[in-house]
Amino acid sequence: MQTSLAPVPANEMDRLKALADLDLDYTALNENLQSLSKLAAKVAGTEISMVNLIDTYTQWTVSNYGLDVDQMSREDSVCQYTILGNDGFEVKDLSEDDRFKNKFYVTSDPNLRYYYGVPLRADDGINLGALCVLDTQLHNLTPEKVEMLKIIADEIVNRLKALKVIESMRNHVSEVTENQRRVAHDIRGPLGGIIGLARIISEQGDENTMEEVLEFIHLIQKSGHSILELADEILSVKSIQAANEVKLASDEFNQVTFKEKLLKLYTPQAINKKVTFSVNTSADTQNIPFFKNKLLQIVGNLISNAIKFTPEGGFVKTHLSLDSVNEGRTLHIKVEDSGVGITPERIQQIMSGKGESTNGTHGEQGYGFGLALVKHLIDSLSGQLQVISKTGNGTTFTVSLPQQASKK
Structure with a gap:
């Protein structure tokens, strides 16, 4: 039986860009949103509530109450319908609705029946996802409860935006604090030497010979010169520590x-598709930091796309490496699969930033914007994208992203 076309919001590309701009780590939001997801269930009187963010391929459950779930395919979700409109979306009985009655969460545990979702509406009318309440029993929400759920949904969006601002401030404070610590540490030695030598001269007084005084002065001059060198280094924004001594800041992987994060996020999708998923690093550079900025959105879309177009028993391999070019570094990410491949015409569409919907090897519905979003994000970071593919023989995406020289 052929499945119906996937519902796609009219502003889908703008919606995905807005979600990418928040640059959220879907595994790190539960603590900040747990109280709101629990409140939603209590207000609605349902067993379950979830805060779901929906990207190109996946519904990410970033907070939940009553049902332990992290993600599901977007095409299987009910919330994909909620983000189509501005108001709530209700399904009185999932088992009686042709769109959902055969879904695994209806036909087997937890055997869900009732659904009500409220869009997580950001600025400019863009829906990032949905706050939903669910139950194994039928329900009837009053207008007052619906209004309270909308208020909770608004607060969730406010918290997501606030978390973005807080993260930016934390990065700045962390950088300033680390610089202060480094400066204090590096200045303490030369200053201590100057003070110590001056004390010796003072305590010995007339007992010092001219030769000894000249030697003390020479040492003081040497210590003072060390401080001047340090000042020059700070003013020229050079690295103070070797790369392998730099601790990761909150805006760095x-x-x-990065490998650990990718495995945690996308291994479930690979297991579900019965595809082997691996992430490899370069041993000689694996501890050097680089910017997180948009990486999860870029690489996540490439990996999800690769899994989607790789048949059962195939593989998806991700390779990470970092090389030095003059005073900067370039992060290289390669996502290779043994999937169905891409036609030259489709590659041209990707490189021009255009989206076109196609279905996966198991009939997964395509939304047509994932690779277009990847190209947009790479361009915004002054990076490069290369696509090599042959129909029937898999595809390799290679991303190169320049890193600022200060991240040494």
């Missing part, structure tokens, strides 16, 4: 931490 290294290859090890």
